Amino acid sequence: MAIAAATQEIVEAVVTKRHVIWFYIVSSEEIWQQFGVATWRTQQARLVMVLSACFPFALVAAALWWSGALTPQVExxxxxxxLHAExxxxxxxxxxxxxxxxNRGLAAFTLTDLAxxxxxxxxxxxxxxKNQPSEVTVHGGDSERLERRVVITDCAAVPHxxxxxxxSxxxxxxxxxxEATWDSWWLQSPEKDVPVAWQRGLVGKVCSEAVNPGW
Known part of the structure; x- marks a missing residue:
């Protein structure tokens, strides 16, 4: 902050001017407070503290997810x-x-339900x-097989x-x-194989076999 004052004198028919400027000296803390710098520095410090506290938890969560302990990495x-019609x-x-x-993760998981x-x-x-276990445990890097009976109530109503x-x-x-969406199945044709949704491939074969006179 500065205040300026001007005085004028005439010396031997020559007009002279004198400018006097006074400066107010303030501390850096007062400047920071005036422009909100101190508040910003406080908020920044708090943010750094919060991030530092959350960082270990983020590392743990990432490690659990990567290992498959939170959500299994299933293929x-x-x-x-x-497949045969029954x-x-x-x-x-x-x-x-x-x-x-x-199981493509490291942590083992137990499959308890499929729907x-x-x-x-x-x-x-x-x-x-029929010796179908209700639960199947799959260890990390391993694979297991299971069987489930699928009931088809309307062949035409199954979505494409x-x-x-x-x-679960x-x-x-x-x-x-x-939830998981399975990969497409492939229908063989004389020209080229055609991808279809897994459920359409399933009902396509089973329903066709059920209405086949030979069956």
Whole structure:
């Protein structure tokens, strides 16, 4: 801050001017306070403290996720080689789907349930009478196979777009449920193979076999 004053004198018919400037000397703390620098520095310091406190937790969460302890890193595989149409005495059309589960993480997980919600198709729970375990444990870097009966209530109603499969699992961090969309299946044709959603590939083979006169 500065204040200026001007005086004028006439000496031997010559007009002269004199400028006097007074400066107010303030400390740096007062300047910082006036322009909000001190407040900003305080907020910055608080932010650094918060980030420093959260950083270890972020590292732990990243490590758990990468290891598969929070969400398993699963590679699903289900082919149509063993698919066959099955019709019971009540006329219910179904098939047995063989599924391979590969654990690409480090932490083991236990698959406790497998389900899907879509028109015309649903999974049934594991059948103990057919040696289908209700739970399957997959260790890190390993793979396991399981079977599930799939009931087809309406072949035409099954969606053509890929549909997710909901699976429940348990790790040492707790039990959770998540979804995964399986890779497409391929239909063979004279010209080239055509990709289709996994559920359409399934019902395409099973429903065609069920209405085949030879079957």
């Amino acid at each position: 699903w595989s289900a082919g149509d080689f063993f 019709v019971d005495r009540n006329g219910v059309l179904s098939t047995t789907l063989r599924i391979e589960v590969e 899907t919600e879509m028109p015309g198709l649903r999974f049934l729970p594991a059948d103990g009478s 777009e890929p549909q997710p499969v909901r699976f 699992y348990r790790t040492w961090t707790g039990s959770r449920t998540t």
